[in-house]
Amino acid sequence: MTENNFALVATDLKKYYPSVKAVDGVSIELKKGEIISILGPNGAGKTTTVEMLEGLRKPDSGRIVYFEKYEKITNEVKERIGVCLQENFFFEELTVFETIRLHASLYNTKADFEEIIDTFQLGEKLKARTKYLSGGQKQRLAVALAFLNNPDIVFLDEPTVGLDPQARRHLWDVILKYKREGKSIILTTHYMEEAHQLSDRVYIMDHGKVIAHGTPQELISSSGLNSVIEFPKQYAEKINLEGMIITGEYAYVSVTDPVPIIEKLLKANVRNFVLRHPTLEDVFLKLTGRKID
Ligand SMILES: Nc1ncnc2c1ncn2[C@@H]1O[C@H](COP(=O)(O)OP(=O)(O)OP(=O)(O)O)[C@@H](O)[C@H]1O
Missing domain, CATH: 3.40.50.300 (P-loop containing nucleotide triphosphate hydrolases)
Incomplete structure (x- = not known):
């Protein structure tokens, strides 16, 4: 040292x-x-x-x-x-x-x-x-x-x-x-x-x-999060995805392969979802179960 x-x-x-x-x-x-x-x-x-x-x-x-x-x-x-x-x-x-x-x-x-x-x-x-x-x-x-x-x-x-x-x-x-x-x-x-x-x-x-x-x-990288799909929480009950976190106005789910989830969302007529790379905020959410604010 x-x-x-x-x-x-x-x-x-x-x-x-x-x-x-x-x-x-x-x-x-x-x-x-x-x-x-x-x-x-x-x-x-x-x-x-x-x-x-x-x-x-x-x-x-x-x-x-x-x-x-x-x-x-x-x-x-x-x-x-x-x-x-x-x-x-x-x-x-x-x-x-x-x-x-x-x-x-x-x-x-x-x-x-x-x-x-x-x-x-x-x-x-x-x-x-x-x-x-x-x-x-x-x-x-x-x-x-x-x-x-x-x-x-x-x-x-x-x-x-x-x-x-x-x-x-x-x-x-x-x-x-x-x-x-x-x-x-x-x-x-x-x-x-x-x-x-x-x-x-x-x-x-x-x-x-x-x-x-x-x-x-x-x-x-170490959080294991790959892609994150985010959509308004009112659809959460209807879709019920494994590992889904609901906080504030949105539901989040982290996936390795987004295609089956997107198909599910489209089938349930949910079109206003976002697919994106995970951020530090997602890591935080995953680890603590809470958004920082
Ligand atoms: N002087 C004190 N006496 C008793 N409990 C205390 C005292 N100071 C802090 N705490 C408690 O210790 C815990 C940690 O508090 P701290 O203020 O360090 O958290 P924080 O992460 O800074 O929170 P915030 O983001 O709300 O500022 C809390 O449960 C708080 O109520």
Whole structure:
């Protein structure tokens, strides 16, 4: 193992509450320059896991090693970590620039402010009080703050929530730019496409455990899913296919040979079906029995 190959290695983390094993033996590795995503349905234990990695919650047991060297969040580690929490908190009366300056003052290392302002397209809003920012502008500011200390590890919890599709894609480019610069990023997201586009590897959690991990392609290939046929759920009862999952408005079935199923659908006069390649969302659905939202 070469020095600094791993930004973070967490082994067998556990956090139990009286009524629930929130995290029950989770191991996660984050390599230098890698983006990983943690996905899971509500209550799976994602936030608890990430908060333990961020040093905000103490594990009951398990081990976290940062930069192959530090076993807890020392001042040196704190300097090298950036965090964007799900809930943003800003001082409403401060301007965007004052907010940036205040956050930067917490760290010895400082990124180039101008570059950050430019990267997150905050230039026009520097003099605006944060209370007057739109939801999307607040979100961009929150993510920008996570990069102010030029961190090596960045935690981004739902970073693109509230952004329109164009702003979301722009933020994806920004995240990928930082990855290319060698930063390691841990992402939690409800958007499967986002996880697929950005992540080198994905960890899927359910009931406090990691139930699958790998590259998006590995997860799709190893899921055994071949083709997916999707159709409105009102036809589900009429057709009754083996292995069918019904969620939201649609029924899904994964098949090796789609022809017999399509024949069945046509015979039942169902014409508005879709045949497609499986996605990370289908893997998630198969593993957890639930859609992520
Ligand atoms: N402080 C706490 N006391 C008791 N139970 C807790 C506490 N924090 C979390 N839990 C429970 O632990 C489980 C995991 O919660 P966690 O917030 O980590 O899940 P999550 O995957 O982040 O969910 P979501 O997607 O809804 O944010 C849940 O059942 C939750 O109710």
